[in-house]
Amino acid sequence: MRVIARGGRIQAALDYLLTLRKSAGRECFPTCTVPSSRELTSRIDCRSQGWKLFLVSFLLLASVLSPSPVEGAGLAPSQVVRLWIRFYGQQDTLPAAGFTTAGFRKGEPPAVWAAKAHAVLHCVDYQHLGGEIMSATLSETTATIILAATIHTRRGTTTQTETYHLRRQDGRWLIDQLEITDQVRQEPGVENTFLEV
Numbered sequence: 758m759r760v761i762a763r764g765g766r767i768q769a770a771l772d773y774l775l776t777l778r779k780s781a782g783r784e785c786f787p788t789c790t791v792p793s794s795r796e797l798t799s800r801i802d803c804r805s806q807g808w809k810l811f812l813v814s815f816l817l818l819a820s821v822l823s824p825s826p827v828e829g830a831g832l833a834p835s836q837v838v839r840l841w842i843r844f845y846g847q848q849d850t851l852p853a854a855g856f857t858t859a860g861f862r863k864g865e866p867p868a869v870w871a872a873k874a875h876a877v878l879h880c881v882d883y884q885h886l887g888g889e890i891m892s893a894t895l896s897e898t899t900a901t902i903i904l905a906a907t908i909h910t911r912r913g914t915t916t917q918t919e920t921y922h923l924r925r926q927d928g929r930w931l932i933d934q935l936e937i938t939d940q941v942r943q944e945p946g947v948e949n950t951f952l953e954v
Contacts (some may be wrong), residue, residue, distance in 0.1 A: 832902035850875040
């Protein structure tokens with residue numbers, strides 16, 4: 758999906774550059790004018806305008822062709838977990854897939870995993886209501902975040918302990934494994950103190 762969108766951006770940029778080139782071609786030199794005087798300018802002024810146009814075109818093309826910023830780059834493990842909670846189970850689960858390893862997704866591409874996860878979560882009316890980070894451990898390549906979380910499904914509201922095991926890949930922290938333990942179903946009407954994220 759990202760490749761198609763990027764291809765569209767590239768095509769739009771190329772179309773724009775072709776339009777600029779046609780308007781700035783050699784035939785424009787005799788008709789270049791200074792906006793304030795409406796007199797013909799010298800070839801040097803036209804070439805100066807041509808270089809400015811080239812520079813702007815180059816910068817536009819370079820920005821379109823440069824790699825898009827990597828989702829999650831530079832985020833701490835706790836920030837990755839918080840974003841995961843925000844996206845997982847929403848209408849579009851694909852952003853959550855961007856915070857997981859291929860191992861977590863059992864080798865499935867992010868879009869396929871997201872579609873399957875969304876279908877299952879939608880069937881049970883899954884909602885992650887937030888949580889509080891109880892502990893975090895960090896090494897150079899791995900991190901563990903333990904979250905006291907509250908979720909809601911058709912069966913009711915449950916508090917549980919979620920243990921996120923993250924791995925650092927290509928400079929990004931990604932969720933590699935999730936363990937859910939200590940599930941306690943809450944009675945209706947009981948207030949929850951773990952709604953901070």
